[in-house]
Amino acid sequence: xxxxxxxxxxxxxxxxxxxEKTVKKVAELEKTFKADIGTGxxxxxxxxxxxxxxxxxxxxxxxxxxxxxFTLLDVGSRDAKYVIFENGNFIHSDWNTECGAFTGQAIExxxxxxxxxxxxIEPQKEFITATCGLLGMGHVFDMVASSxxxxxxxxxxxxxxxxxxxxxxxxxxxxxxxxxxxxxALFVKSMPVETICLDRFTxxxxxxxxxxxxxxxxxx
Amino acid sequence: xxDKDKKETENINYDPSxxxxxxxxxxxxxxxxxxxxxxxxxxxxxxxxxxxxAVMEDLIKKNAIILSLDMYKVDQLITExxxxxxxxxxxxxxxxxxxxxxxxxxxxxxxxxxxxxVGRNPISEIIIEDxxxxxxxxxxFVADFIENELKIKLTRVKNNDLERKGDFICKSGIPLxxxxxxxxxxxxxxxxxxxxxxxxxxKPKCAxxxxxxxxxxxxxxxxxxxxxxxxxTRCVENLTPGDLKLELEFxxxxxxxxxxxxxxxxxxxxxxxxxxxxxxxxxxxDLGLTRSTVAKLTAFLQLNGVVV
Numbered sequence: 342x343x344x345x346x347x348x349x350x351x352x353x354x355x356x357x358x359x360x361e362k363t364v365k366k367v368a369e370l371e372k373t374f375k376a377d378i379g380t381g382x383x384x385x386x387x388x389x390x391x392x393x394x395x396x397x398x399x400x401x402x403x404x405x406x407x408x409x410x411f412t413l414l415d416v417g418s419r420d421a422k423y424v425i426f427e428n429g430n431f432i433h434s435d436w437n438t439e440c441g442a443f444t445g446q447a448i449e450x451x452x453x454x455x456x457x458x459x460x461x462i463e464p465q466k467e468f469i470t471a472t473c474g475l476l477g478m479g480h481v482f483d484m485v486a487s488s489x490x491x492x493x494x495x496x497x498x499x500x501x502x503x504x505x506x507x508x509x510x511x512x513x514x515x516x517x518x519x520x521x522x523x524x525x526a527l528f529v530k531s532m533p534v535e536t537i538c539l540d541r542f543t544x545x546x547x548x549x550x551x552x553x554x555x556x557x558x559x560x561x
Numbered sequence: 562x563x564d565k566d567k568k569e570t571e572n573i574n575y576d577p578s579x580x581x582x583x584x585x586x587x588x589x590x591x592x593x594x595x596x597x598x599x600x601x602x603x604x605x606x607x608x609x610x611x612x613x614x615a616v617m618e619d620l621i622k623k624n625a626i627i628l629s630l631d632m633y634k635v636d637q638l639i640t641e642x643x644x645x646x647x648x649x650x651x652x653x654x655x656x657x658x659x660x661x662x663x664x665x666x667x668x669x670x671x672x673x674x675x676x677x678x679v680g681r682n683p684i685s686e687i688i689i690e691d692x693x694x695x696x697x698x699x700x701x702f703v704a705d706f707i708e709n710e711l712k713i714k715l716t717r718v719k720n721n722d723l724e725r726k727g728d729f730i731c732k733s734g735i736p737l738x739x740x741x742x743x744x745x746x747x748x749x750x751x752x753x754x755x756x757x758x759x760x761x762x763x764k765p766k767c768a769x770x771x772x773x774x775x776x777x778x779x780x781x782x783x784x785x786x787x788x789x790x791x792x793x794t795r796c797v798e799n800l801t802p803g804d805l806k807l808e809l810e811f812x813x814x815x816x817x818x819x820x821x822x823x824x825x826x827x828x829x830x831x832x833x834x835x836x837x838x839x840x841x842x843x844x845x846x847d848l849g850l851t852r853s854t855v856a857k858l859t860a861f862l863q864l865n866g867v868v869v
Binding site for chain 2 (some may be wrong): 383393394395396399420422424431432433434435436
């Protein structure tokens with residue numbers, strides 16, 4: 342069975358028979374590609390059946406996290422979403438869908454534009470508070486123009502994004518993190534609380550769990 | 562036979578959520594809206610917000626045709642008529658009101674505006690509810706625009722009605738979009754002294770807090786019938802749109818969607834109350850529903866066991 346998490350920028354593909362995992366840009370997916378089931382912003386273009394992203398995230402948390410109470414946060418290129426469970430029960434979720442988002446994509450674009458290696462930059466205490474990725478980039482360029490090192494300016498933006506994500510997720514004492522930014526060491530180190538990274542295929546684990554729970558309704 | 566086929570095709574293509582117009586008769590849909598081609602011997606009055614009861618009763622006495630400029634929609638033009646007046650990132654409902662005023666006052670020619678008002682008299686007066694707290698504190702700006710740009714009589718009124726009439730519709734089991742329509746109708750029924758619509762109470766599965774989703778009523782279709790209404794819409798059923806104390810109420814025991822128009826000051830209130838509610842979520846909408854908003858809403862309802 343082929344599972345697909347078709348995000349805004351990247352597609353994560355899991356072949357459940359071979360356990361082969363692939364990440365590629367959504368733009369590079371063949372137009373004829375059809376996964377059996379999946380989730381993500383672009384899923385309806387590339388899969389026969391789809392699972393709501395928050396639902397997938399919830400089921401992933403229940404499948405992968407041993408604690409009964411946890412906060413699982415997914416920071417992608419376009420948006421961020423989280424689920425909170427207490428004593429095994431769903432308590433809360435939210436999703437910053439459009440305005441106030443595009444943070445992940447902004448961090449990636451900024452890194453390319455300023456030629457930054459995020460793994461080699463130290464986290465900053467000071468941070469930039471920005472409403473969205475585009476406004477955040479504007480702040481970084483202003484700081485660079487006022488002689489702040491590009492890496493430090495970008496790190497302040499990333500710290501600001503981390504603070505925003507922490508508040509967005511209702512200030513938990515520990516965060517399980519998934520999404521594209523788990524691969525950004527500076528981002529992970531800038532989180533203000535203990536942060537445990539799950540891989541980028543987490544949502545697909547949720548899709549699997551959801552499909553198993555609804556096997557009478559889902560045709561695989 | 563051909564006529565029948567044509568009629569059936571029209572019915573299939575007809576989307577009431579795109580055509581709903583709020584008038585003193587409640588929501589008017591589809592072909593019924595032709596009644597808005599108003600008789601020439603009656604005054605044709607636009608209203609914005611919820612004027613106080615005394616003002617509305619006076620209009621009824623005059624046999625006025627009343628058009629709610631909040632509801633009448635020229636959606637496809639919502640950004641075009643306002644782009645030189647308002648910033649792009651601005652409350653879509655205010656844009657809609659401005660676009661509606663421009664359409665209803667013939668500022669735009671009939672071939673540009675898809676007007677349901679062809680053949681009518683021009684609107685003769687606009688009454689604007691300009692209360693400090695009520696549906697919207699941007700109304701003062703809208704009033705300024707009418708005064709400065711349009712040669713039309715403008716009356717500013719404040720709604721201080723605080724006598725609560727009850728919330729039977731809000732707490733009933735009729736579908737949520739019908740609740741919005743009936744609440745609008747209730748407002749006029751009360752003024753016309755007609756028997757109030759009082760459907761039976763139903764135990765709630767969830768709640769909707771906020772203003773009606775003017776930009777896209779299809780939002781209501783994702784909620785079960787057992788949805789109670791809180792916030793400003795409940796204030797309207799009570800005929801107390803400026804009753805902030807009532808507006809702030811919610812039921813902490815049921816999952817609640819706190820809804821607001823994007824860029825509306827009420828979004829701050831909705832977001833705050835959602836953060837206080839044990840199982841609340843804040844949802845906003847700009848011009849219309851987006852796929853992401855629908856996904857966020859349906860996930861919330863599903864994860865809370867409201868819908869399967």
